Amino acid sequence: MRPINEAHVTEPGLAVVEVAAHDDRTALAVQELLATLCAIAPADRTTREPGEPGVRLRCFLDLRQAPPPEPVKRTGPGPDRDHDRGPNPCRLPRCCPR
Template identity: 95%
Template sequence: MRPVNEAHVAETGLAVVEVAAHDDRTALAVQELLATLCAIAPDERTTREPGEPGVRLRCFLDLRQAPDAGAVDADRP
């Protein structure tokens, strides 16, 4: 995965979450769970890192906004 951009964590309440899971379904389910708690800029796909087990997924959270406030306008890599 690419490095986290400074803009993604520039203020209190912004966070980057990286999920490692066995499969796509599990990783996307974790992302969906996070979306029930706060505003999120979801990722549409997972990645596989050579030599590492499972899949990875990165999403961007904004804890300052309610989940129904919409996605974060993140400067995504």
């Protein structure tokens, strides 16, 4: 992955998260889980690094802000579906089986 830009970590509460996972679905599920905790600038796709196992994605978090109140539209492989951010948020296995 390319180097982290200094602008993305200029203040306390800002973070860059790099996810390494076996497949796209897993990496995007981790990103969705992070989106339930704070504001996030999500990655729209994963990447594969030659010679390295699995896939990677990078997303940007702002821990100072709460996540948006509306449901997040799934962006990964598979059918689009809304994920509830209410009192029982989706934990993926029951509505996104492997």
